[in-house]
Amino acid sequence: MKKYILICAIAFLAFACNDLFDKTNLESMGSDIVWKDPQLIEAYVNNLYANHPSWTRVESDCSDESRNGYRTHPAWKIIKGEWGVDDNPLGWWSAYTYIRKCNDIIKNIENAPIDINLKNRIKGEAHYFRATAYFYLAVRYGGVPIITEPQEFNSPDLRPGRKSIPETFEFVSSEFAKSAELLVNFKTYDSKNFGRVTWGAAKSMEARTxxxxxxxxxxxxxxxxxxxxxxxxxxxxxxxxxYTLNKNVRNLFLDHSSSENIFAIYYKMPERQHGLDAWAKPVTIANGDAAHWGPLQELVDAFPTINGLSIDQDQTYDPANPYLNRDPRLQAFICVNGSQYCGRTQYNYMDIGTVDPSFPAEELMRFKSWDVKGGEQFDAAGSPHNSLTGYIYRKGIKEDLAINAYSYGNGSETPFIEIRLAEVILNLAEALNEMGESELACNELFKIRDRAGILSPEVPAKNRQSKEALRKFIQNERYIELCFEHKRYWDLRRWKLAESLLGGRKFKGAKILLNLLENADILASQAYKTGSFTQQLDMLRKTWTYQTYEVDEAPYVFEAKMYFMPIPRSELETNPNLNNPGW
Known part of the structure; x- marks a missing residue:
């Protein structure tokens, strides 16, 4: 069994009865203690993994990927434009606390009494995490203050000025380069250190930078x-x-030892867990949470057909049967109406459509109101605690997990993949296209689409006619391949497309209607009479009507000033020159 780098320094669980290894106590110790003890040094470094960005419910729900079923959720503040210096659900100015830990390690590790190889590994990790923190500051705020020494109350420059955007990205790229150089002999790890930062992670993040x-x-x-x-x-x-592409796209997040993963934050019960299964599954099996990450119709429509063409290009696409013969990634990443999901058929309909006159009125009302036997909860799309969109997140869900094994905030071990080979390939394709190397870019896209199971994975001729056409195609491939991996919102911002692709739009979900046919024989059967609500629905002869409706109550608010986020007011009170224009 692999031994993951977990949120607490479980490499030292033998000392768990002693608060010595609590991260707060580690930070409060004097350097004469921490930096002379190899175990304490490793415990301190392991805590950098603990605070690395991981799963969040906001980043997908405020993009064009999904919507949150709770309209008071912070993601809606982003959508409505109700965020600023006092409240930014996506802000991360606290990254400087994280950076200080990295600075502390880099400053003190040189004289630590440890093996040179271990010292290089730890330095490489610290530079990687410091670079990651500054990267995420830069994508939010633009140029930011660069602090490379642990600051004390008597430090001469407690209020450093902001660096320019080029200076900030130059620093970030140099940090990843330095990390890669230090980790050149750490391209893979044994099971004891599985999950640590590698040479490939540093190189990949430098390329992303x-x-x-x-x-x-x-x-x-x-x-x-x-x-x-x-x-x-x-x-x-x-x-x-x-690294190699995982042949099964359904297993991207379920295969913890996948050779596609370049860097991920791993979880392992009981020491480290999260609540992904509870927050993303439909309410009948969500157990204490539900309704987050309802995929939008726009995302569903972005998946091509099995032939590799967009749904408006492929004449075989049938709007009356919209999920048939689609890119296999659609049902691997998203649960649609009628999907086999968590050991049952998942129905996401909203209302009743046409009904055969022979269908009993009393029985009809059961299906209209989702009258589930025994007072159970129900999964009607758009109803309280359910997906607003008629679709359910599937990508990282462990479908065979027993319902009593997870609940609000815990029970899930799905790793958060920071970067994987597919993203690196897409990054390369985008860069090649911008360099004018369209054919080479198409070769890279072929790898992603072929792995997905598309019958004709070549980029369609229409989409390779110009740099601009291929650019849009690449952007769409990123949209579907990397959905729900916390990438899309930042992509739209860096491309300066958030104003046009988010701003002013009201996004849609599926309004699915259940049409009931003649079912007298089925209704009279013993199997029907003793079956569960879902089993009964499985038995009935039925068809579906697929419509769309606006999930957003008002148009998305994205103004030009929002490309660079506001600095928190608490920081501006001590350093008013930090803020971005317009806030």
Whole structure:
């Protein structure tokens, strides 16, 4: 069994009865204690994994991927434009606390009494995590103050000024490069250290950094060589042979030892867990939580057909049977009406459509009102504690997990994958296209679409006619392949498309109607009379009518100033020169 790097320093659970290894106590110890003890040093480093960004309910629900079933959820503040210096659900200025831990390690590790290889590994990890923190600060705020030493109350510069956007991204890329250099002998790990930062993780994140820096929002100097640097680094990771695409897209998040994972935050019961299964499953099996991450119709429509064409290009696409013969990723990532899900048929209809005159009125009302036997909860789309959209998140769900094994905030072990090989391939394709290498870009896209199971994985001729056409195609491939991985919202921002693709729009869900046919013989059967609500619905002769409706009550608010987030008021009170324009 693999031994994961977990939120608490479980490598030292032998000392669990002693508060010595609590992370707060570690931080309060004097350096004469921590930096002279190899176990304490490793425990301190392990806590960087603990605070790395992981699963959140906000980033997908405020993009064009999904909507939250609770209209008071913080994601709706982003959608309504009701966020700012006092309340930003996506803010992370507290990253500087994380950065201080990294600075502390980098400063003190040099003189620590540990083996040189271990020292290089720890330094590589610290530079990686410091770079990651500054990367996520940069994508939110643009240029930010760069602090590389642990600050004390008597430090000469407690209020450093902001660096420019190029200076910030230059620092981030150099940090990842330094991490890769230190980790050159750590491309893989044994089971004892499975889950630690590797050379490939640092290289991949450096490539992503250049990709973001090259994008319209941040490339204020219009430097074309940034695409080339990103492409070179991505190619280096791909050709290293260290990583391979997982052949089964349904297992992307379920196969913890997948060779596609480049860096992930792992969970393992009982020491570390989260509530993904509870918050994303339909209410009948959600156990204490539900209704988060209802996939939007726009995302569903973005998946091509099994032939590799968009639904408006493929003449075989049938709007009356919209999920038939689609890209296999659709049902691997999203539970649609009629999907086999968690050991049963999942129905997501909203109301009754046409009904055969022979169908008994009393029985009809049961299905109209979702009158489930025994007072159980029901999964009617749009009803309280259910998906607003008629679709249910599936990508990272462990469907065979017993309902009593998880509940609100706990019971799930699905790893949060920060970066995987498929993203690196898509990063390379995007960079190559921007460099004018469209054929090479298409070759990379072929790998992703072929793995997905598309019958004709080549990029359609219509989508390769120009750099602009292929750019849109690549953006759509990222939309579907990386959905629910906390990538889409930041992609729309870096491309400067959030104003047009989010702002002013009201996004949609599916309004599915159940049409009941003649069923006299089935209704009279003993199997029907003793079956559960879902089993009865399985038996009935029926058809479906698929419509759409606006899930958003008002148009999405995204103004130009929102491309760069506001600095928290608490920081502005001590350093008023930090804020971004318009806030």
């Amino acid at each position: 250049y990709l973001f820096w090259a994008s319209p929002l941040y490339n204020i100097e219009n430097k074309t060589d940034l695409w080339e640097k990103s492409a070179k680094l991505s190619s280096e990771v791909i050709t290293s042979g260290t």
